[in-house]
Amino acid sequence: MSNQSTDLGKDSIGKLMFKLSAPAIIAQIVNVLYNIVDRIFIGRMANGDLAMAGVGVAFPIILLISAFSALAGMGGAPLAAIKMGEDDEDYAEKIMANSFSLLIIIAITLTSVFLLFKEPILIAFGASEKTLSYGMDYISIYLLGTIFVQIALGMNSYINTQGFAKIGMMTVAIGALINIVLDPILIFGLNLGVKGAALATLTAQAVSAAWVLKFLFGNKSILKIRKKNLKLDKKIILSIVGLGMAPFIMQSTESLVLISLNTQLSKYGGDLAVGAMTIMSSIMQMILLPMTGLTQGAQPIISYNYGAKNINRVKKTFKLCLISSLIYSAAAWLLLMTSSEVVVKIFNNDPSLLQITSNSIKIYFAGIFIFGAQISCQQTFLSLGKAKISLFLALLRKIILLIPLIFILPMFVDNGLFAVLLAEPVADVIAALTTVACFTVFYKKTLSKININENNKSIAHF
Numbered sequence: 001m002s003n004q005s006t007d008l009g010k011d012s013i014g015k016l017m018f019k020l021s022a023p024a025i026i027a028q029i030v031n032v033l034y035n036i037v038d039r040i041f042i043g044r045m046a047n048g049d050l051a052m053a054g055v056g057v058a059f060p061i062i063l064l065i066s067a068f069s070a071l072a073g074m075g076g077a078p079l080a081a082i083k084m085g086e087d088d089e090d091y092a093e094k095i096m097a098n099s100f101s102l103l104i105i106i107a108i109t110l111t112s113v114f115l116l117f118k119e120p121i122l123i124a125f126g127a128s129e130k131t132l133s134y135g136m137d138y139i140s141i142y143l144l145g146t147i148f149v150q151i152a153l154g155m156n157s158y159i160n161t162q163g164f165a166k167i168g169m170m171t172v173a174i175g176a177l178i179n180i181v182l183d184p185i186l187i188f189g190l191n192l193g194v195k196g197a198a199l200a201t202l203t204a205q206a207v208s209a210a211w212v213l214k215f216l217f218g219n220k221s222i223l224k225i226r227k228k229n230l231k232l233d234k235k236i237i238l239s240i241v242g243l244g245m246a247p248f249i250m251q252s253t254e255s256l257v258l259i260s261l262n263t264q265l266s267k268y269g270g271d272l273a274v275g276a277m278t279i280m281s282s283i284m285q286m287i288l289l290p291m292t293g294l295t296q297g298a299q300p301i302i303s304y305n306y307g308a309k310n311i312n313r314v315k316k317t318f319k320l321c322l323i324s325s326l327i328y329s330a331a332a333w334l335l336l337m338t339s340s341e342v343v344v345k346i347f348n349n350d351p352s353l354l355q356i357t358s359n360s361i362k363i364y365f366a367g368i369f370i371f372g373a374q375i376s377c378q379q380t381f382l383s384l385g386k387a388k389i390s391l392f393l394a395l396l397r398k399i400i401l402l403i404p405l406i407f408i409l410p411m412f413v414d415n416g417l418f419a420v421l422l423a424e425p426v427a428d429v430i431a432a433l434t435t436v437a438c439f440t441v442f443y444k445k446t447l448s449k450i451n452i453n454e455n456n457k458s459i460a461h462f
Contacts (some may be wrong), residue, residue: 006220013144013316020160021297023169025290037176041183042197043279043348052348053271054134055129056278057262060255061118062138065110065149067251072102073154075244077161078303078383080223084162085307089223096158096216097229103154107147114143127261128271138194145202152208159215161300162222164414167215175208246382246390253398260406261420267354268416279347280364287332287368288375291325295379298397300384315443320381325372327365336361360421367425367432374432379440397431405406 011019042051075100083092114121122135152171160168186196216225227452258281265273298321305313336343340361344354374397381390405423413419 003043004445007365013313013320016074016301017297017317017320019297020163020165020300021294023297024166025293025297026169026173029290029293037180037183040347042194045187045193050130050271050275051134051154052278054131054384055138055194055197056126056258056274056281057122057131058135058139058142058260059278059281060125061114061121062257063255064252065114065146065300066153067255068110068246069103069150069152069154070251070438071244071248072099072106072240073157073244074247074382075099075240075242077157078299078385079239079243080158080302081161081303082385082437084222085304089221093223094229094233095236095240096155096223097225098233099154099240100151100225100232101159101232102237102240104147107150111146114139114146115118118143125259126266126274128266131271131274133335138198141195141198141202145205148202148205148209150210155212155216156208158223159212159221160296161303163300164215164221165221165297171211171279172304174211175204178207179204211313243382243385243390246378246394249391249394249399250378253394255402257406260403264406264410264420265417268410268420272352272356273360273417275348275353276360279344279353280361281355282347282429283336284363284437285345285362285364287336289331291328291372291375292379294324294328295321295376298376299379299383302380303385306384312356314384318376321380322373322376323415326370327372329372329375330369333365336365336368339451360417363418363421364424367428370429370432374435377435380439381442386442389442393435394433395440396434397427401430 042055045051076095080092080095083089083095116138119132119136122132122139127135152175156168156171159171182200182203185209186192186200187194188196190196192199213225215221216223218224260278262274263275265277269276298317301317302314305311305317341354341358344357344361348354348357374393378390378393381393402423405427406420409419409423409426410416413422
């Protein structure tokens, strides 16, 4: 495949990965701003600590909405790229169109359910009498833009997987810029508070969605959304959902993790601890999203060359992705361990909140140094279309390890707050080591066999 002088099957892997990763990383850094800028401004409102906690308890709903966009988008995009590597663009377009139809259905369903049950859901997620009103104000408006979130996030994966990383970057950049400009105007200028923050986000997502659709329906896109392909095909939908379950679980379980953390932190540390977790979840995004951008740059190369049976390029791309991810995660760990207070001040200057958050960071992020290995291996499984192992690894860190540890460790440690925070690094290290072990076995058995088979075919043909 060649587009805009990008050839996924022939170009230098180092240059190609940089060309695709740089815009993706920039997009994810901008996406960090997109997701946390509301909280930065909200934290500086009157009663900013309570408002921050209120938005924090609404955040699991936002994560769940994003997770469904990953189900259809990240579930279908690697499959489309593999088909492009097999020189079957017609089927790749069917995958993309079915994904689009699925996203519309998901958006309508999620909007209806969450609007009907938002109050009991927020209470279940850890909202108190003091913070519930802030959560309600924010999520009531945000939910109206669910369809824009699904399109902007879900369909942008199909732009990136075709090698149009700069266009994909612009999807996020345009929305983030609008959000950053509108936030202070609506929150403080028009005195709308958290409602203004939600309205700014809704507007930004709407513009991003329009940008994505303009490109995918236009002439520059290699794959186009065509009316004839919009009818749901059971086989395609099952394939999309099967592969998409891994990124869906990775993101949706983050919602369950936050719910578990908020309820336990509220128990052992009160609203102040919940506010601290809101800040730490933002910091986690600041760390993980750029790393996600790096692996997104590798994904089209790996998927395309796997489909083309060019296994040597698959191996070289993975190796470069792994080394880069490990360097990044180690650097992030060092920064947080040595400068936690500086990072927290980005969000809030309240002395009490500053102290509890700074101390908590050194516990909560203690295992982040090894996360580069987990995300690069896990994303490679996804890029190769390996749904079952991707699903297991997605379940491992959060469902099998982290959530149970959040409730179990306080039973054995006197300091309940410390025990809840300790669950994260324990789960991170165990999950990363398990993921690397699984990938090592797969790497030696599966990829080597494919290489041998291809070599034998070449000899026979000769």
